[in-house]
Amino acid sequence: MTSTVLVLTALEDVTADLVISALNEREVPVVRADPADLGAGLSFGARIGAGAPAWGGRLVTGSREVELGEVAAVYYRRPTRWAARYGTCHRSSGTSPSPRPGTGSAASCTP
Known part of the structure; x- marks a missing residue:
């Protein structure tokens, strides 16, 4: 199982850029998304229920997509307000x- 880090922040967040750069140097998969892009630029579907040991579903951005079960950590920092x-x-x-x-x-x- 891949251990992806989901970064939820604004596009202009230079601090998050540094964190993502450090994760890339360590070859950690990263998906960056801004929750304000929900709609054309960001979509997701999630499910959990009886017989499912973890979240399932996908998060899709304009350039990346990830299975929610692959997300090991979320870095939430200054996303754009909707x-x-x-x-x-x-x-x-x-x-x-x-x-x-x-x-x-x-x-x-x-x-």
């Missing part, structure tokens, strides 16, 4: 239905 790339989200209070009962607020996002 709203920073695709719009803004606003929280409102009032009588509108809430996505979570009892919270009294709802969120809406606009590009």
Whole structure:
């Protein structure tokens, strides 16, 4: 089994670049992704259940893909906020239905 490191960060993160470089020197497989790319630039599917000893599924970026069972570690550092790339989200209070009962607020996002 391969021990891949999944790096979740923004494209412009120079500190993560140094970490990835060090991992490459050690011949450690690395997949870098920015969660804000979810959609055209990033997709994944995961499953776990009875009879499955570990996560299964795939994570696919524009240039790489990895089986989730191959991911041995995740380095999470300063990913791009989804709203920073695709719009803004606003929280409102009032009588509108809430996505979570009892919270009294709802969120809406606009590009």
